[in-house]
Amino acid sequence: MIxxxxxxxxxxxxxxxxxxxxxxxxxxxxxxxxxxxxHINVDYYGAPTAINQVANVTLIDSRTIGVQAWEKTMISKIEKAIRDGDLGLNPSTNGDVIRVPMPALTEERRKDLTKVVRNEADDAKVAVRNIRRDANEQLKRLVKDKDISEDDERRAAEDVQKLTDKYVIEIDKLLAEKEKELMTM
Structure with missing residues (x-):
């Protein structure tokens, strides 16, 4: 069980x-x-739907993404969803194609992206800690049901903590690599 x-x-x-x-x-x-x-969701008849479920997303060139909506009524909703996303993009509609130009990465933009990256890493750490909490609760339940001893539970909880520490360190490494990548010109 443990x-x-x-x-x-x-x-x-x-x-x-x-x-x-x-x-x-x-x-x-x-x-x-x-x-x-x-990760951008569009309001598709009241349901949040991934953008690639309501449109074709393609590369026009190395600095521009093209989004072709499958339904003309969705064009303005897709454009709004991209604009409201946390990426700081400013799409423009050209007929039925939404063009999403990638702005050059300024120092300020790099810092904004670093904040986004840090939030992602924090979310991952929270997820890992929630998994640790769930495992510890399962172990406590086993002790309560007298399926394992308290010593076994304590040793298992220490092992779960070691796993948590290992994955938090891995998350920190991924974060450091991405921050370095973002801040180098």
């Missing part, structure tokens, strides 16, 4: 770190890429 809890905890923490890795890849460092808009 081994199963530790294994599940390790797997969930790994997934949190992988999710962070994916989110950090979306933060641009100068070039446009279609994955940049993946």
């Amino acid at each position: 081994a199963e809890i530790k294994s599940n905890t390790d797997t969930k923490m790994q997934k949190s770190v992988e999710a962070l890795r994916v989110n950090l890849a979306k933060v641009r460092t100068g070039r446009a890429h279609v994955g940049l808009l993946d």
